[in-house]
Amino acid sequence: MTLLSLSSLDVARGSCRVLEGIDLAVRAGEFVGLLGPNGAGKTTLLRAALGLLPSRGGSSLARMTPADRARAAAFLPQAREIAWPMPVSAVVALGRIAHPGMAAPRDREAVDRAIAALDLEPLRDRDATTLSGGEQARVLIARALAQDTPLLVADEPVAGLDPAAGIRVMQLFAELAAQGRGVVASLHDLGLAARHCTRLVVLDRGRIAADGPPMQVLTPGLLARVFGITAHLSQGPDGPVFQPLSLSPQAAEPHRDS
8 A cells, every 4th residue: 555655756946956856655564764965855855745845746645635644644853842831741642633533532542652652651741841852852753653644754753862762763663664554764874774674765966866675775886875985784683784884985975955
């Protein structure tokens, strides 16, 4: 089942093309890691796919009404600030706004599951604005999970998290995909992406440079050309193991902002 379909998607800022000719389909059961250097267009792609930026071409989500889109896809943006002095449980419950008329017990169950999944139970009654940046990030991930949509779109979900929390979030996203949902997450940690994602899509200067399983995508040539590094990728007993080694002799050209 296809949860997101992009066809010849272009995004421009003035005379500068940020994305060009993006064709991409995300299916149920996939955890897609969206990779690329700073300025490759990752954030722009996610926002255009959701209809949050003007674009040319087609996005299946952008064509939906806002209400239908909110029930089809949850979005976790890069910004992690919580501006309202509300209990953590109330912030997480905001994810249920997309489901008007739902029975209260079902709403509570979705909120409780999301809080438990992000290990937030000890914080559920705390004012969310008093939490650390990493704790607030987990609260907002929980809010997106409580939305209980077929597709989760996350922009840098592990940024600012400590290593244990980052691994837990990636494991959680992989579990969601294994249960039949779809997840698309932009990531800078190639090691986490290789270990947990079922599929990697690499952007370079606004175009898709590679798309496929981690072991097929993160080749020495692509790593040197797109990321400017040399690295070793091997198949370990629990999945791919990525080890960055050094800067590549191939100097990467500057990239525009994403």
